[in-house]
Amino acid sequence: MSKPDSSDSEPRIPFKKINGGVTAPKGFRAGAIACGIKNPEVKRLDLTLIVSDHPTHTEAVFTTNQVKAACVRVSAQHMSETDTRAIIANSGNANACTGPRGIQDAKLMTKATAEALGIRMRQVLVCSTGIIGMPMPMERVTPYIEPLSKKLHAKGSEEAAQAIMTSDTRPKSFAIEVPCGNGSFRIGGIAKGAGMICPNMATMLCFITTDARVAKDEIKRAVRYAVDLSFNRITVDGDTSTNDTVIVMSNGQSDAPLIRSGSEESRIFRCALHKVMLELAKMIVADGERVTKFVEIRVRNARTQDDARRAAEAVGKSLLVKCSFNGSDPNWGRIIHAVGYSGTRLREELIDIYFGGLIACKGGLSTNTPIAQLEKIVKESRFTVTIDLNLGSAEYVVYTSDLSKEYVDFNASEYSAAIHAKRQKGLA
Amino acid sequence: MSKPDSSDSEPRIPFKKINGGVTAPKGFRAGAIACGIKNPEVKRLDLTLIVSDHPTHTEAVFTTNQVKAACVRVSAQHMSETDTRAIIANSGNANACTGPRGIQDAKLMTKATAEALGIRMRQVLVCSTGIIGMPMPMERVTPYIEPLSKKLHAKGSEEAAQAIMTSDTRPKSFAIEVPCGNGSFRIGGIAKGAGMICPNMATMLCFITTDARVAKDEIKRAVRYAVDLSFNRITVDGDTSTNDTVIVMSNGQSDAPLIRSGSEESRIFRCALHKVMLELAKMIVADGERVTKFVEIRVRNARTQDDARRAAEAVGKSLLVKCSFNGSDPNWGRIIHAVGYSGTRLREELIDIYFGGLIACKGGLSTNTPIAQLEKIVKESRFTVTIDLNLGSAEYVVYTSDLSKEYVDFNASEYSAAIHAKRQKGLA
Numbered sequence: 001m002s003k004p005d006s007s008d009s010e011p012r013i014p015f016k017k018i019n020g021g022v023t024a025p026k027g028f029r030a031g032a033i034a035c036g037i038k039n040p041e042v043k044r045l046d047l048t049l050i051v052s053d054h055p056t057h058t059e060a061v062f063t064t065n066q067v068k069a070a071c072v073r074v075s076a077q078h079m080s081e082t083d084t085r086a087i088i089a090n091s092g093n094a095n096a097c098t099g100p101r102g103i104q105d106a107k108l109m110t111k112a113t114a115e116a117l118g119i120r121m122r123q124v125l126v127c128s129t130g131i132i133g134m135p136m137p138m139e140r141v142t143p144y145i146e147p148l149s150k151k152l153h154a155k156g157s158e159e160a161a162q163a164i165m166t167s168d169t170r171p172k173s174f175a176i177e178v179p180c181g182n183g184s185f186r187i188g189g190i191a192k193g194a195g196m197i198c199p200n201m202a203t204m205l206c207f208i209t210t211d212a213r214v215a216k217d218e219i220k221r222a223v224r225y226a227v228d229l230s231f232n233r234i235t236v237d238g239d240t241s242t243n244d245t246v247i248v249m250s251n252g253q254s255d256a257p258l259i260r261s262g263s264e265e266s267r268i269f270r271c272a273l274h275k276v277m278l279e280l281a282k283m284i285v286a287d288g289e290r291v292t293k294f295v296e297i298r299v300r301n302a303r304t305q306d307d308a309r310r311a312a313e314a315v316g317k318s319l320l321v322k323c324s325f326n327g328s329d330p331n332w333g334r335i336i337h338a339v340g341y342s343g344t345r346l347r348e349e350l351i352d353i354y355f356g357g358l359i360a361c362k363g364g365l366s367t368n369t370p371i372a373q374l375e376k377i378v379k380e381s382r383f384t385v386t387i388d389l390n391l392g393s394a395e396y397v398v399y400t401s402d403l404s405k406e407y408v409d410f411n412a413s414e415y416s417a418a419i420h421a422k423r424q425k426g427l428a
Numbered sequence: 429m430s431k432p433d434s435s436d437s438e439p440r441i442p443f444k445k446i447n448g449g450v451t452a453p454k455g456f457r458a459g460a461i462a463c464g465i466k467n468p469e470v471k472r473l474d475l476t477l478i479v480s481d482h483p484t485h486t487e488a489v490f491t492t493n494q495v496k497a498a499c500v501r502v503s504a505q506h507m508s509e510t511d512t513r514a515i516i517a518n519s520g521n522a523n524a525c526t527g528p529r530g531i532q533d534a535k536l537m538t539k540a541t542a543e544a545l546g547i548r549m550r551q552v553l554v555c556s557t558g559i560i561g562m563p564m565p566m567e568r569v570t571p572y573i574e575p576l577s578k579k580l581h582a583k584g585s586e587e588a589a590q591a592i593m594t595s596d597t598r599p600k601s602f603a604i605e606v607p608c609g610n611g612s613f614r615i616g617g618i619a620k621g622a623g624m625i626c627p628n629m630a631t632m633l634c635f636i637t638t639d640a641r642v643a644k645d646e647i648k649r650a651v652r653y654a655v656d657l658s659f660n661r662i663t664v665d666g667d668t669s670t671n672d673t674v675i676v677m678s679n680g681q682s683d684a685p686l687i688r689s690g691s692e693e694s695r696i697f698r699c700a701l702h703k704v705m706l707e708l709a710k711m712i713v714a715d716g717e718r719v720t721k722f723v724e725i726r727v728r729n730a731r732t733q734d735d736a737r738r739a740a741e742a743v744g745k746s747l748l749v750k751c752s753f754n755g756s757d758p759n760w761g762r763i764i765h766a767v768g769y770s771g772t773r774l775r776e777e778l779i780d781i782y783f784g785g786l787i788a789c790k791g792g793l794s795t796n797t798p799i800a801q802l803e804k805i806v807k808e809s810r811f812t813v814t815i816d817l818n819l820g821s822a823e824y825v826v827y828t829s830d831l832s833k834e835y836v837d838f839n840a841s842e843y844s845a846a847i848h849a850k851r852q853k854g855l856a
Contacts, residue, residue, distance in 0.1 A: 064769070065765065065768040066768045066776065067764050067768030067774075067779075067792070068768075096761070097761060097764060097789070097792055097793060097794070098793070099793045131761065132761030132762075133760065133764075133789070133794045241769075242765055319747070319831075323836050326836060332561065333524070333525060333560030334560075336525060336561075337524075337560065337670055339495065340493040340495030340496075340670060341493045346495075348494065348495050348496070348525075349527065351495075361525070361561070363527070364525055365525060365527045365561070366561045366562065403747075405833030405834070407751075407836075408754060408831055408832060408836060409833055
């Protein structure tokens with residue numbers, strides 16, 4: 001029985017980490033402006049625009065929640081356009097559960113953006129994040145789109161990342177430069193999340209740009225591949241918010257060769273995209289609401305990958321497991337309990353559980369590892385829990401956090417507070 | 429569109445509520461004793477014995493968790509016995525994840541009980557609840573079984589209910605007398621739960637006795653029927669703890685006619701059993717750890733019952749919904765969000781959501797119901813949320829609670845605390 005190694009499922013390609021987020025790749029500009037969407041008196045950056053100055057191949061993945069925000073419906077329609085040029089995104093209001101008026105508002109945002117940029121409406125995708133069930137304050141959005149389009153610049157990613165934040169405590173940005181063929185390409189992204197513990201509740205937005213030249217069918221495949229290995233490891237399958245969106249725009253402005261499916265270049269591109277998405281996904285978990293711990297749940301030697309996934313997700317979602325992380329309690333009993341109800345195939349007497357490299361449970365039984373040593377690991381702000389089923393060879397990893405009492409406090413009265421705030425301002 | 433009515437899915441038969449729990453039916457005795465299982469210095473009632481003085485038809489439902497406590501494995505074996513006479517149950521240690529020694533200990537408990545009562549080992553079922561992963565302190569259990577068997581009495585239910593408590597704040601007991609044919613029968617039960625919010629984590633024990641004379645095939649069917657309408661509404665399908673057990677013993681000592689499948693008597697018996705289990709199930713939710721609200725989630729007019737169940741369970745399990753209940757926040761956005769990811773078939777524009785009798789969301793959109801009126805309902809300690817999908821006619825109800833920050837605190841360091849306490853006492 002080997003100890004869990006420290007290797008993880010991270011992609012391994014040569015790359016250089018660079019600054020610049022979505023404006024690191026050539027030919028993209030971005031910017032943000034303060035409209036006062038939440039509150040006209042307190043202006044903070046809340047409207048973002050990202051533009052490609054060249055034609056793109058673009059791919060998007062939207063929420064699987066059946067209750068979809070108006071912006072998701074409109075953007076999904078606009079994906080039939082073959083040359084997406086811009087993303088307009090606001091924070092403060094999710095434009096979800098807003099009916100026909102919401103659809104009209106989302107369309108209006110793409111229309112105003114298209115007019116300001118001199119492109120077609122269908123070349124614009126629209127995203128919103130914030131409270132559900134209230135109409136967009138369009139009188140405070142539309143007038144700002146044209147001025148915003150005038151202040152885009154090639155270092156605008158930082159503002160853009162700030163303007164999509166809701167309860168995030170910090171902007172999330174990551175970019176790399178990757179050698180490919182005789183040249184190199186860049187991929188950069190920004191993201192927001194944070195509404196979260198159990199990943200199925202976050203509104204997660206992620207915008208990625210690349211100057212790689214990617215064939216149209218390959219961009220689709222690469223995005224599905226990378227999302228499955230990153231955001232789907234924090235957003236448990238199908239359980240996504242009304243607004244979740246990942247958009248990847250590629251404009252082919254780099255000197256790297258054309259990336260076709262099945263080629264060595266495509267392997268490099270997929271690994272690079274995976275790397276960028278995984279970094280952003282980890283930032284989202286680590287910046288979850290009132291989160292104090294970032295925990296990697298690694299299930300190995302399961303019969304099938306599906307078995308491994310079920311076990312990892314059950315542990316990563318368990319309230320009691322998350323509470324024990326919060327209290328730095330190496331409570332392997334709660335972990336094996338969650339594995340037991342996950343539906344994965346198992347033999348209880350074969351299960352080993354590790355905190356970091358220390359074995360807490362061997363063959364389904366408590367070990368002699370001193371509790372003080374186990375506690376030392378669980379006290380860290382980042383650690384790994386490894387569950388070895390010793391039944392097969394399949395593996396799966398999910399990224400989770402603890403559950404803090406501050407989270408409960410923070411989430412106890414959002415709706416009332418929003419309504420009362422609006423009423424105080426004479427807006428409701 | 430009708431307002432949600434106040435009728436609920438409770439069984440409707442004539443009955444009289446009585447005292448006496450598991451000793452209310454004729455021919456049952458019970459009792460409890462303090463062994464000091466958790467801590468030899470602090471003795472509280474922690475060992476329960478329930479006995480039928482007459483032959484029984486007994487049915488049991490055990491956890492579907494694949495990691496099963498030793499007592500569950502032994503009791504499941506003993507269910508092949510056709511005449512169960514006794515239940516021995518302890519709190520303080522779950523005898524789960526304890527390997528071959530755990531099986532031996534569970535068998536030893538049935539052996540000592542059988543010897544004390546002059547019956548066969550296989551006529552005894554054994555249950556444990558408490559911490560996982562530590563061996564049973566048999567030196568503090570076995571010596572108390574014989575003395576316990578001497579102090580059983582026909583009013584011993586109250587002690588028995590106390591002795592199975594773990595983090596429960598109060599004993600749970602319910603009994604009824606039901607007219608049937610030219611006579612009547614009694615059903616009584618005790619239960620413990622409380623480890624819980626998301627129902628899949630509780631260790632739930634429920635012991636029910638009846639003096640009804642029930643045919644062997646009918647007791648099986650009646651128990652499945654009643655469990656599905658009660659404990660399965662709080663314990664989400666399949667997601668049960670390592671120790672969950674429901675046992676129903678019938679000894680035929682009443683003057684009511686024999687209850688055969690398909691008869692009018694069987695309808696009465698099933699309704700009565702449903703009533704007793706539902707009351708105990710509701711007590712378990714209302715006494716969940718640090719729970720301040722008891723909430724009935726009612727989904728109606730779904731396409732199928734399975735659709736209704738999925739939607740109700742998703743809402744009842746949602747962390748964010750539970751946080752909003754805690755804060756008395758009528759946040760219908762989080763409710764529709766959970767319905768959206770539940771997998772139920774829906775049309776967003778048809779969904780209505782009510783708090784009590786007040787509509788908060790109509791056709792997927794916010795209503796004009798004043799927030800203060802909605803808040804008044806959510807401030808109550810008991811209220812109903814009704815989600816009308818307006819698609820079909822199927823209905824499902826689950827019972828849930830809020831999530832309090834005190835729950836998180838309470839669950840943050842169980843394992844460490846137990847180990848450190850044992851070490852202080854020189855026991856680990």
